[in-house]
Amino acid sequence: MTDFAPALLTDHYELTMVSAALRDGTASRRSVFEVFARRLPTGRRYGVVAGTGRLIDLIREFRFEPAQLEVLRSARIVDDETLAWLRDYRFTGDVDGYAEGELFFPGSPILTVSGTFAECVVLETLILSVLNHDSAIAAAAARMVTAARGRPIIEMGSRRTHELAAVASARAAYLAGFASTSNLAAGALYGIPTTGTSAHAFTLLHDDEATAFASQVAALGKNTTLLVDTYDIAQGIRNAIAVAGPDLRAIRIDSGDLSVLAQHSRELLDSLGATETKIIVSGDMDEYSIASLAAEPVDIYGAGTAVVTGSAAPTAGLVYKLVEVEGRPVVKRSENKATVGGRKTAVRRHKPTGTATEEIIVPQGVPDHLPNDRLLQQSFIAAGDVLPLPTLAEGREHLRQCLISIPWEGLKLSAGDPAIPVTIA
Structure with missing residues (x-):
């Protein structure tokens, strides 16, 4: 390495x-x-x-x-x-x-x-x-795990640190209780579960959001996560369920007021019959922002920069x-x-x-x-x-x-x- x-x-x-x-x-x-x-x-x-x-x-x-x-x-x-x-x-x-x-x-x-x-x-x-x-x-990640109160956290900080530090960070975060990592080298070296679907670039590549979602579902099936905040989140959720159906595994929200958006997204998903579709939130998450969402209908967190930098304590x-x-x-x-x-x-x-x-x-x-x-x-x-x-x-x-x-x-x-x-x- x-x-x-x-x-x-x-x-x-x-x-x-x-x-x-x-x-x-x-x-x-x-x-x-x-x-x-x-x-x-x-x-x-x-x-x-x-x-x-x-x-x-x-x-x-x-x-x-x-x-x-x-x-x-x-x-x-x-x-x-x-x-x-x-x-x-x-x-x-x-x-x-x-x-x-x-x-x-x-x-x-x-x-x-x-x-x-x-x-x-x-x-x-x-x-x-x-x-x-x-x-x-590990100390920063452990604090995040405590704040998450049993909800899974995905480590996704590889792009925010040195390439070798990214692998070590994924290992330390998993030790601390994170559920998975986006880093494939960490998965290969240490047997850590890896996860990942798509970024905004994939949506922007296609002529419209629904077409991008349809492509992703065709390739990965309904047990995937659709990123719904490239344009309008509410319409993104409607497009996601229209394409994948109410048994879509999850949606991800990566920006905005996550507290309000999580509530509105849950209500909208439920109204569309997608009562089991999970909500994943990401975007500059640390232990404090995770704790602030404890009462909201968030199922999974994604944390990146704060993890790989020790959440303001890098040593x-x-x-x-x-x-x-x-x-x-x-x-x-x-x-x-x-x-x-x-x-x-x-x-x-x-x-x-x-x-x-x-x-x-x-x-x-x-x-x-x-x-x-x-x-x-x-x-x-x-x-x-x-x-x-x-x-x-x-x-x-x-x-x-x-x-x-x-x-x-x-x-x-x-x-x-x-x-x-x-x-x-």
Whole structure:
């Protein structure tokens, strides 16, 4: 899916650090790095871990092939000693973390990477690139799913982002509970259901709307969706039912006052006998516009730009920090960016009813395990070997269960405190 080997999807300074560490002898020091967010994006009450499955595949493929080494050599980015080290690079350490679909909060150690300093630090940019993007998309999509109250949402944002980001976004949105995507590459790679019918251009191509509808129905049958707002919506609905009959699957409205149009469209469809024809709405939908339509006769939503841009939070704000060297905690103390040293373990504490009450994080140790606690970290890579990973479907179900478990206030779209407090023991 890319013209670049994963090893070059990195920043220049990762390799300069490796070069210097190799020269001074610190490259082989056993180190622990952690990924966490210091804070959630403004207005958010939880984050969603996404992209782990993609990331582990990329780490497995992280190799410096001859072509990439030549790029580094010819540009004099690294010296000969570093080139030799990169030529033999294989990640031999451990990766542990929160499962895809897990919720996270400020300070949650969502990924822990341990091994030699050099083999861990060279992965920093790749890890943050994947997790920051996918987690931002998944969090926005999860909020939309909550706002939809059980009504399906179609992801249709491919044309609003980079072509590769579109595929990753579709995956993250599906993890978060979207029903389908318009992106065929995402369907092929991840088994996500795909859907799509036609755009306004198809209607405009024909001499009149009814002819366009007749052509679409002839090709796809009545189990299709007719876009009725190219001209006059009311007449478009009449044309759609006249051509397809009252058992047309759905109409789509892509513009205008969707609240009013949904009501009028439902009334008109019912008057024409199309009582089972569904109404799909699209057009700059985000969690707030979806929520505003909760009481309207909308059956399915289509969301695009807001999904693939994280709905005003395009990054999860995750950082990758060194927290331990040779078993010794290390701490960054710069102003506003202090870290807590030591490799951390985290549990989610619950009431007997299953409601989450708190996240407990313990640096350099294991939390006291109480009834109804759930350990949050699991092993993804052990001594360089990739372990069996949860499937995308399992991550999707895991997130659904996590969202059920948090207090209802944590699902509000309004700004507020994180859904549950985090305590560093």
